[in-house]
Amino acid sequence: MKTLLRIAFCSLLVSSLHAQVYHYASLWVQDPQTSRMDGGTLEDATLVADPHGSYSVNDLYLTFSARGTSFLPNDTVEVQLRFDLPAGSSITDLWLWFGTDTLRAIMADRSVARATYENIVKRVRRDPALLTKEYGDTYSLLIFPLRCDETRKVKIRYMAPLAGTADGATMELPVWILHASKNQLAEFPVVVHRGTLWTNPGIVEISNITFSRLFDSSYDQAEIPGNSFSTLGNLSLRLSGPWLNGTLFVERFHDGTGGAYRISMNPAKLLSLPLHRNILFLIDFDSTTVYASRASRLLRITELKGALMANRMEQDSFAVIFSAKNQPHRISSSWLKLDSANIHSFLGASFDPWTVLDTVDLPGLLFDGIRFLKENGNNGHIVLFASSTGLRDFVKANTLLDSLARTMNSATEVHIVDDNYYHYGYNAGGKYYYGNGYFYSQLAGQTRGSFTFCGYQAEGALSSKIRDLRGRFEFFDLVASPASGFSFAHVNSGFESGTFSVLRSITSTGLYQGDFPLRVDFGGMYRGQFYFQQNDIENSSAYQSDSTLKTTWAGSLISTYPEYGGDDDTRRMVAALSVEHRVLSYLTAFIALEPGQELCDTCVGPVDWRGWGDIIIGAAEETTVPTSYKVLQAYPNPFNPTTTIRVQLPRGAKPDQSSLVIYDILGQEVRKFDVTRLSDRESFEFVWDSRTDDGRPAASGIYFVVLTTPQGRTSLKLVLLK
Numbered sequence: 001m002k003t004l005l006r007i008a009f010c011s012l013l014v015s016s017l018h019a020q021v022y023h024y025a026s027l028w029v030q031d032p033q034t035s036r037m038d039g040g041t042l043e044d045a046t047l048v049a050d051p052h053g054s055y056s057v058n059d060l061y062l063t064f065s066a067r068g069t070s071f072l073p074n075d076t077v078e079v080q081l082r083f084d085l086p087a088g089s090s091i092t093d094l095w096l097w098f099g100t101d102t103l104r105a106i107m108a109d110r111s112v113a114r115a116t117y118e119n120i121v122k123r124v125r126r127d128p129a130l131l132t133k134e135y136g137d138t139y140s141l142l143i144f145p146l147r148c149d150e151t152r153k154v155k156i157r158y159m160a161p162l163a164g165t166a167d168g169a170t171m172e173l174p175v176w177i178l179h180a181s182k183n184q185l186a187e188f189p190v191v192v193h194r195g196t197l198w199t200n201p202g203i204v205e206i207s208n209i210t211f212s213r214l215f216d217s218s219y220d221q222a223e224i225p226g227n228s229f230s231t232l233g234n235l236s237l238r239l240s241g242p243w244l245n246g247t248l249f250v251e252r253f254h255d256g257t258g259g260a261y262r263i264s265m266n267p268a269k270l271l272s273l274p275l276h277r278n279i280l281f282l283i284d285f286d287s288t289t290v291y292a293s294r295a296s297r298l299l300r301i302t303e304l305k306g307a308l309m310a311n312r313m314e315q316d317s318f319a320v321i322f323s324a325k326n327q328p329h330r331i332s333s334s335w336l337k338l339d340s341a342n343i344h345s346f347l348g349a350s351f352d353p354w355t356v357l358d359t360v361d362l363p364g365l366l367f368d369g370i371r372f373l374k375e376n377g378n379n380g381h382i383v384l385f386a387s388s389t390g391l392r393d394f395v396k397a398n399t400l401l402d403s404l405a406r407t408m409n410s411a412t413e414v415h416i417v418d419d420n421y422y423h424y425g426y427n428a429g430g431k432y433y434y435g436n437g438y439f440y441s442q443l444a445g446q447t448r449g450s451f452t453f454c455g456y457q458a459e460g461a462l463s464s465k466i467r468d469l470r471g472r473f474e475f476f477d478l479v480a481s482p483a484s485g486f487s488f489a490h491v492n493s494g495f496e497s498g499t500f501s502v503l504r505s506i507t508s509t510g511l512y513q514g515d516f517p518l519r520v521d522f523g524g525m526y527r528g529q530f531y532f533q534q535n536d537i538e539n540s541s542a543y544q545s546d547s548t549l550k551t552t553w554a555g556s557l558i559s560t561y562p563e564y565g566g567d568d569d570t571r572r573m574v575a576a577l578s579v580e581h582r583v584l585s586y587l588t589a590f591i592a593l594e595p596g597q598e599l600c601d602t603c604v605g606p607v608d609w610r611g612w613g614d615i616i617i618g619a620a621e622e623t624t625v626p627t628s629y630k631v632l633q634a635y636p637n638p639f640n641p642t643t644t645i646r647v648q649l650p651r652g653a654k655p656d657q658s659s660l661v662i663y664d665i666l667g668q669e670v671r672k673f674d675v676t677r678l679s680d681r682e683s684f685e686f687v688w689d690s691r692t693d694d695g696r697p698a699a700s701g702i703y704f705v706v707l708t709t710p711q712g713r714t715s716l717k718l719v720l721l722k
Helices: 110-124 226-231 297-311 340-347 362-375 394-407 437-446 461-470 548-558 568-581
Strands: 025-030 037-039 041-051 055-065 076-084 090-098 101-104 106-109 129-135 138-147 151-161 163-165 168-173 187-193 199-203 219-225 235-240 249-254 258-265 278-283 317-322 381-386 414-418 425-428 431-434 450-453 472-493 506-526 529-537 588-592 632-635 643-647 659-664 669-673 684-688 701-709 712-720
Touching: 041 168, 055 076, 055 138, 055 548, 090 129, 090 138, 090 548, 090 588, 106 110, 106 568, 110 129, 110 138, 110 588, 138 151, 151 168, 151 548, 163 297, 187 199, 187 235, 199 219, 219 226, 235 297, 249 506, 249 548, 258 472, 258 548, 278 297, 278 362, 297 340, 297 381, 297 461, 317 340, 317 362, 362 381, 362 394, 381 461, 394 437, 414 437, 414 461, 431 437, 437 450, 450 461, 472 548, 506 548, 548 568, 568 588, 568 701, 568 712, 632 701, 632 712
Parallel strands: 041 187, 278 317, 278 381, 381 414, 414 450
Antiparallel strands: 025 037, 025 076, 041 055, 055 151, 076 138, 090 101, 090 151, 106 588, 129 138, 129 588, 163 168, 168 235, 187 219, 199 235, 249 258, 258 506, 425 431, 472 506, 506 529, 632 643, 643 684, 659 669, 659 701, 701 712
């Protein structure tokens, strides 16, 4: 078994594309001097998770190689990894291995970091790594150089939300990144820090994988076999913890006069909504009609188990009927309690997937489902997960609809997921349908159900149907405020629009001034009735978090701003938040540099595809800064409202050939100083009162003071905090 210290990943990721549950990863290796590219390999991968309150701080270790590529052993190539992370995640750090040393990345303006990286790759042939956020939750990691007979290793730290479940929480494991490897990994170690809040780690989709103590440390480890995560699609880490019994979970970080808070809850449980359901799952599958990556009976059953585990409620009952040869296959003759024990018992290792599915008798499956309901109280609802295409004929479809209407209970809802891919299009009544689309639309309509077609991506759709069956909150809102003070800058997750599934766990993160108790009021409409609850959370009842909670707030706030557009003040604020809390944004980047390298503020990079100027401080070309630039200093820094800038000219420089200018993060001139008294023999101090040349107060954010002389340019970053 690997030790915690041996958390290495080898090899370059291969050029492949994986899309599971709308996740993406691809890996290439390329000679940066040419257009020649090839696939790479992940030799090893490890995830170390440190669950905090309602989120986890994760370290993803990756080692890349060019094994099996067409390059020669002594060739040097660039690693190009593009990937996404679970929704709501934020990258907060990057480390690059340089021999036996570990280089922690610095955070810089995106354009300056990219220009620095490109300048090194093209000219110096030294060792940088660049990590940027591209769009949505997608990121780009570039590493140079990789000798084709060696490996390069990195560690990416990111914060991911924990999703509340009936007895704890789950977190997606980023196995889609591993799927991009040309050569399959033998195993994927997952290490979890053991604490008092979250316990009993496990893998949702693989019940027989157990975590064991890692020597005498406070870490538990499990190794997921490569053939498991390569065939089962996405995997999730399961934890037992404070969402048990529907508690209202509040965490806070107090840093003097205020701090940050985060509220996590499942409103339906807290409000005791009448959610009991008997749910009958009818599972149909035809491997010839689905997208190639989905042509697996095992995947079908895994998706069902995952949806049941993620959406189970103690008072619910369920049953499953599979399409099968000769006649449909029932896993039980009566309703089962919807708990993890029954899910694993009836759909676990003892269940033989080869006895069911890959057949085409949708009418027989539907009528057997109706018979099951009648045999067991006739008070359940149906979720149909199908890929059949045999009901494209209108006459045949309408005949079956009439028979179903006469046979089934009028109170039974039917919610449908259709993942047929090789469909046939046709027009009916002025509307275009695919596959069994006409039949499904009519059936969902006459039973007050719902219908979703997802031929390319069906992952997650089954869970969505279970949520549809439960109903939705309308006009929901949550208000939180400390008894002595006020809250502000809150970011809601899960109920941004005011309407959401009643099964969803939600969070609200914000800042506050004052102190607890925290008054939390929340409520909304459900099926025509208003539900409301008021809670006072004492300090002793809140989970005492650390400064990472404020980082989580910053990441949540940054994610609400678009990747392009926005006014200058907004972009300055986002950049300042990104730098202050070390959270990657569209405006910033992590760049790891070999010892002796420096960030090149004056390098000129290309214009960003979003239309942003890809340079904060422009220059005609890169210049070498003489060692006589000893004094370009500012104190205090960060500052509010004034800072003192100390400057001395390099030897031989004259004041009339020099300038001292402050620029904002967009490269716009903010303040220009009179340098006529500067000298190369002594330093001179300037006081900046955080005002522009026309006397207006400058906004909070990042600025650069730039000294320009005939010998070159040098700059210093200033941070104005108000």
